[in-house]
Amino acid sequence: MSAFASKFTVETETTKLQQDTEAEVSPFFIKLDGLNDSQLKHLRDVGLVNETGYDVRLLREKHVKYLLTGLGNLSAGYSSLDASRPWIAYWCLHSLDLLDAVDDDFCPRVVSTLKSFQNETGGFGGGPMQLSHGAPTYASCLALLLVAPKCPAAYECIDRPALYKWFLAMKTPTGGFRMHDDGEVDVRGTYTVIAIAALCNLLTPELCENVAEFTVSCQTYEGGFGGEPGNEAHGGYAFCAVAALQILGKLDMCDVEALKGWIARRQMSFEGGFQGRANKLVDGCYSFWQGGAMAVVNAAEIGLSGFDSGVEEFIPEVDSSGDGVDVSKVAEATPSAGGLTFDQGLLQRYVLLCGQHVEGGLRDKPSKMRDYYHTCYNLSGLSVSQHVLSEDGVPVVYGDSANVIAPTHACFNIRVDRVKAAQTYFKDKICDHTELIK
Secondary structure, eight states: OTGGGGGSOOOOOOOOOHHHHHHHGGGGSGGGGOOHHHHHHHHHTTTTTOSSSOOOOOOHHHHHHHHHHSSSSSOOOGGGGGGGGHHHHHHHHHHHTTTTTOOHHHHHHHHHHHHHHHHHTBBEEEEEOOOOOHHHHHHHHHHHHTTTTTOHHHHSSOHHHHHHHHHHHHHHSSSSSEESSSSSSSSSHHHHHHHHHHHTTTHHHHHHTHHHHHHHHTBBBBSBOOSSSSSSSOOHHHHHHHHHHHOOOOOGOOOHHHHHHHHHTTTTTTTSSSSSTOOOOOTHHHHHHHHHHHHHHHHHHOOSSSSTOOOGGGGGOHHHHSSSSSSSEEEOOOOOSSSSSSSHHHHHHIIIIIOOOOOOOBOSTTTTTOHHHHOOOOHHHHHHHHHOGHHHOOEEEEESSSOOOOOOOOOOSSBBOOOOOOOHHHSOOOOOHHHHHH
């Protein structure tokens, strides 16, 4: 009987699924120093365990190889994701950036491709001639901003005046934003506007009016946030709400203590990863959606805005991973390590042992297929749990010390240095609505 099942006498479909999940992940938590020589050799041969000890390794090179396939010619099976092309670009590029593996040759191609998705009326669609939509606009802008330090033309690719007009057109009297013309109004749409406006120096009083009030109205009795007022609390929506409020400097308008409690309860005691909602199963993508939300809250608690007072304060400056990283300067991910109010070591253990596919790429859980989405958000959660509020800039690392990846910004989810570069570039650009809407 599983650790979960032993607590209950009434069996339901939910408890059965939880038992099955615990049984699925249990073999991955076996003590590596208890394996026989043949088993240990196999794990070392595939690269999952280091050669000199019993520490799990991030399969960096394999993940890079897998991610590069997403930036090439995809198979016909991806045709259903035609309207998600900016997302695939962002998922792959951001993951590669965390691994210090973005090839300079990609950058002009990224700019030319995403530029063709931008509409003259403002915003980006999922592909050429497609309707402007908050989700691909967010993904397109993040992808452009993360390659811009290597290819400055990416900054100018974003038509700021048209984008600002489109943002205003999507705004509703409630303070929320539509995802697209005549589309749904939720905290996703609101976050995508506020995040990109903040990065591109478009946060005017007119754009921000009543936004915090709408966002706070989506907090539920559980402490988390739903997509709209009255909806069930959900990890993805909670992150969007928390990050938007933090960017606006108004996180204290919500019930922060209830929020922290809700996020903390989403970390699974056996698996170590996060679930998205109460009574749901662990999923690697929530390593970021929940872990990132908690990181934002924890930073706010000690007075770090993460944007207005300078992103350099939000996450301590550290070397990015790769040949230049000083792997001797890491802290072991013990239960008490780190400044975040979740178990950072257990989360990293889940990502590294259950999330990694031995051929490269990351996944929801061992029984699921790898994909670019889960690769991105597993790695983003790994980054947050290593770097945010780390003492003296020393990352908290589970397993091999070379598992360190670059720090991502918990509000925007691109590398901290990419946020700094965008903030610097757009600092002197017009941020006056009367000029932008001419």
